[in-house]
Amino acid sequence: MKRLASAVLGLAALNATAQYPDTRTFDLRIGQQRPHIYCLAQDAQQLIWAGSDVGVLRTDGERTDLLFRSDGATVTCLAPSGDLILAALSDGRLVRFEGERVVQVTRNTLFVKSPIRCMYWDGTRTWIGTYGAGLRSQTGDEIMSITAANGLPDDHVHAIAGFGPGRVAIATDLGIAICDSSGKVVGKFTESEGLPDNLVTTLQSDGKRGVWAGTDRGGVFHLSTSGVVNTAVTSWPYGPVLSVAAIDSMLYCSTASRGVIVFAMGNNIATYAPPASQLNDQAKRMQLMVGADGGIWWCDGSERLHRSDPRVLFAPEHEGLDLTGITAICADDSGRIWLATPNGVFGHYAGFPDKEHLLRLPIDVPRNTPVTSLHADPMGHVWVGTFGSGAYRVRVRTGGVVHYTMATGLSNDNVMAIADDPDVGSGTTWLATLSGLSKFKPDPDDATIGTIAAVPTPGSGFLYDVIPWPGHGVLAATDGSGIVFVPMNGPARILHEDSINTAYSLCADVKGRVWAMGPGTGLCLIANGAPSFQRFGRGVAPFDGEMFAMASFAGEVVAVGQGGSAAFDPTAGHVVDLSQEFGLAGITAELNAACTDAYGALWVGTDRGLVRLRAVPRILSADVPTVITALRWANEPLPLSGAHELRHDQDFITIQFAGLRYTAPEHIRFEYRLKGYDKTVRTTRDREVSWSRLPHGEYEFELRAAFGGNPMPSTWTTLHFTILKPWWLRWWALTLGLLFVAITIIVLLRVRDDRIRYRDRMEKEKARFQLEALRSQVNPHFLFNSFNTLIGLIEEDKDKAVEHTEQLSDFFRNILQVRDKDLIPLSEELPLLNTYFKLEKQRFGARIALQVDIPSFALQSLIPPLTLQLLVENAIKHNRATDQDPLLIEVGATSDAIRVRNPFRPRTTATAGTGYGLESIRQRYQVLTDRPIQLEVTDSFFEVRIPLITQAP
Amino acid sequence: MTFLAILGPVIVMAQQPNLLRISDGKVGIVSDAPMERIAANTTEATGVLDVVARSFAMQIPVKSFVGFNSPLQQEHFNENYMQSDKFPVAVFKGRIIEAVGLTKLGTYRVRAKGSLAIHGVEQERIIECVLTVTDQGVQVTTTFDVVLADHDIRVPRVVQQKIAPRIEVTVDVLFTAGALPKK
DSSP, X not given: OOOSSOOSSOOXXXXXXXXXXXXXXXXXXXXXXOOOEEEEEEOTTOOEEEEESSEEEEESSSOEEEXXXXXXXXXXXXXXXXXXXXXXXXXXXXXXXXXXXXXXXXXXXXXXXXXXXEEEEOSSOEEEEEBSSOEEEEETTEEXXXXXXXXXXXXXXXXXXXXXXXXXXXXXXXXXXXXXXXXXXXXXXXXGGTOSOSOEEEEEEOTTSEEEXXXXXXXXXXXXXXXXXXXXXXXXXXXXXXXXXXXXXXXXXXXXXXXXXXXXXXXXXXXEOOOGGGSSOXXXXXXXXXXXXXXXXXXXXXXXXXXXXXXXXXXXXXXXXXOXXXXXXXXXXXXXXXXXXXXXXXEEESSOOSSOOOEEOSOOOOTTSOEEEEEEOTTSEEEEEXXXXXXXXXXXXXXXXXXXXXXXXXXXXXXXXXXXXXXXXXXXXXXEEXXXXXXXXXXXXXXXXXXXXXXXXXXXXXXXXXXXXXXXXXXXXXXXXXXXXXXXXXXXXXXXTTTOSBOXXXXXXXXSOEXXXXXXXXXXXXXXXXSSOEXXXXXXXXXXXXXXXXXXXXXXXXXXXXXXXXXXOTTTOOEEEOTTSTTOTTOOEEEEEEEEOTTXXXXXXXXXXXXXXXXXXXTTOXXXXXXXXXXXXXXXXXXXXXXXXXXXXXXXXXXXXXXXXXXXXXXXXXXXXXXXXXXXXXXXSSSEEEESSOOSEEEEEEEEEEETTOOOOSXXXXXXXXXXXXXXXXXXXXXXXXXXXXXXXXXXXXXXXXXXXXXXXXXXXXXXXXXXXXXXXXXXXHHHHHHHHHHHHXXXXXXXXXXXXXXXXXXXXXXXXXXXXXXXEHHHXXXXXXXXXXXXXXXXXXXXXXXXXXXXXXXXXXXXXXXXHHHHHHHHHHBOOOSSSOEEEEEEEOSXXXXXXXXXXXXXXXXXXXXXXXXXXXXXXXXXXXXXXXXXEOSSEEEEEEEOBOSOO | OGGGGOOSSOOOOSOOTTEEEEEEEEEEEEEEOSSOEEEEEESOOEEEEETTTTEEEEEEEGGGOBOOSSHHHHHHIIIIISXXXXXXXXXXXXXXXXXXXXXXXXXXXXEEEEEEEETTEEEEEEEEEEEEEOSSEEEEEEEEEEEGGGXXXXXXXXXXXXXXXXEEEEEEEEEETTOOXXX
């Protein structure tokens, strides 16, 4: 399809691989699944979100994640809403995302019948446009609804966009309505107001100036806030428009039947068509989106996303002219670009007026003498320098040509470079040849003609480039003699000949400084007074290898070489590697095939085609913004904002991140370090890092990224998180534990102490008891009484006396046997008692009586030795016993005690005992058992009950 | 547009100069399936067209379609597929998008946008039609497809080769001023 009113570099055919503007494709596959993507959005962190029939996807160009499965429903619309992203699904659900987390899912059956087509965030509230239910807006519980009843032209809304401050424009089937922030319809635009068609399908806000709109039948137009309708393209044969995006002076339109068309100033400059199978479905809107970095994105219903970079235009051919063999380029002051191709020298406007096409210079350069250089002088001439045929000077307006060769004074027919002399002006031109410089002076009366003469040039005379040095003169780059300086006044000389040998190219930057470059020299700054040239970019590709072309662009010096392409910033002093960007990967170019035009754009003629870079801000920036997209424990996402405190068992951490440079995401390198764990910085190309079994502590994850061969930036993106100690390591737990241990030790010590004391006491008791028993038994009183008794007996009855003495000796022998034991069985104590009693009976006769009645089970129980004896002794000691009233002492046992009972007849004349006997028994028993000794004293009797001990303690 | 709410038989009201009614016309449906071609039509379409507001409403009694390949086929059409007892009429009502002056003579290609209700299911459609304004009135011709699944009309598998999933509808009606409804 030939267009007569052509613009720059358009592509004639519908071609899915058209590369102008530079477009690349991203495949958003999830494993093996290929989602069909219908809508796009970009969040505040510059990640791209895509809505598909599988769910909501998010990508950074390299890595795609499925953030939400739609389970059969289709995502009909995606839009940012403040810091959140909203996704509308065809089953009526509305999902809100904060980062990768779903924070809210609401369902409204209204949206099933009237699906959501568009959503718009105006800074305070989200407007939702539905196809069939008008416009809705919801903040909290307040729902505002604007329908045909409130003034909307129709309930079927296609698009919403900002329309000046505080207002929104709404595109419906029957025109555009303008609403203010309170929901009131304040304006309406239909065909009667000048719209080319009522059915407006898409809107894109144009800042404060208005909106761009696309329609079903009437093509695209611009509606300004003052109500002026401007049709961008005069006739529209492309069918229904699905989406529109405008950036700088280019307009992208996606159409239902012809794919995506790019217009520049009203002229079709490129078309991208998706496969035909995807063109005829209403659901596929081929939504266009302007990216934050200036790229234009669109989806086409398949799993592919396309990104077109309007900053970079790339054309392998134009209007049938092959642009892959450009040998020289130059730009003139009127905005035209001149290209030297094997088919001739052509000029073209670099801007976009309507009526200009390729202008061919009327010269015929012989095929074996290719054009090496082009120069447009300020007087309207174009110089064409060739390799072997001298130079041509063409007056563009008239077509007049003057051919200069060696015969007419040119120093050599091999012209390598041509430049004019701004100091002298008026068309004075220098030509660099292989035999030195030649200078052209126009005739003062007729500028179309002039004389050319050789200028003696020191050194080898083998010149590659010439450039004016404003204020100083002219500089030439030579092979073998470095840089030759021809001052305005004075002889030509070589500058700093030992510092540079061969230079291929010279160029001047925006500040008027001249830079030279040769093979392996790096970039040299030419300065008059310095002892040698300052060099930059040494060792960095392409400055360290074979250089091709160099030009000043966007304040920096851009060089294209065999090792790649790079831009050098003279003020900051650093180099940005551009080898993978802008279509400059792996190309070759001729020495003079790079120039900057009157608009500041850079043109490079490469072996692949013509590349143009627009001078937009930050085009040469090397930044790769990094963003941490997810923090996960095992597979559970954690919120990214706020303090991150994880439990001690949440030690399997995954951090996902992204580097955002959509021009070349596969060339992004990351460096990261987990402070608190890693000692060194690690590099990766993945977008995810995991650690398992992290010990507790504080961690800081640092990340930075660079692309291509560029160095890493100095700032890091960081994420803090803490893994808390398990509760058993916390300070309070430790303190409690310590306390517990201390208490335990103290208690144990006490217990030991107590035991020792008890044992001590036991020993003491035993000793005392024994002592007392012994004392009482060796009681002189007892002996005295015994002997008295004995004396009486000796006198009375010799046999009884012997018996008594035998008994006495028995008794003492028994005492000897038992006095060391702690406990003896009752069966051994009873004979003791009996023996004792017999002795006392000798003294008291019938006045005392003992009755022992111990059941057999109690005979095995234990008792401290001489206990019963002591009790009976006490009974005799403290109670009256007369013939008439004998003292009967009963010894018995119950199931748990031994009873010693006697009638209670205290003596009037008391032989006071020490009181120690019973007390010592009591103490003894305290040690042995916790059952106390029981004393029962009534008027009639006195009873002591001592507990039965069945086992030794 | 409140008059569009009237779905019943159009009642003759006092003549309003803006409103035109269908005086004549044919609506045909064609199902072109691999094993059978069915073509039916009806002449009992009724409707109104407001030439100033550019809105319209049309309704067709489903039982009035004739021309089936057999009476049994017509019976199935009414009972099983269209369920004409439940949904006796098919309705299309809406507006014309282009701001054309329907009082001026001439031929216009316009888009009619509105809701098409068949078998009880409404679908929003934008249908291109050709309006020819003559002295007699406004002639409307259009052809469009109706996708059976959109209107919840199920075709059992056994007859899938005999009934096409998309039915081609052809409309050719004439709206005139002051015509009495056909009864």
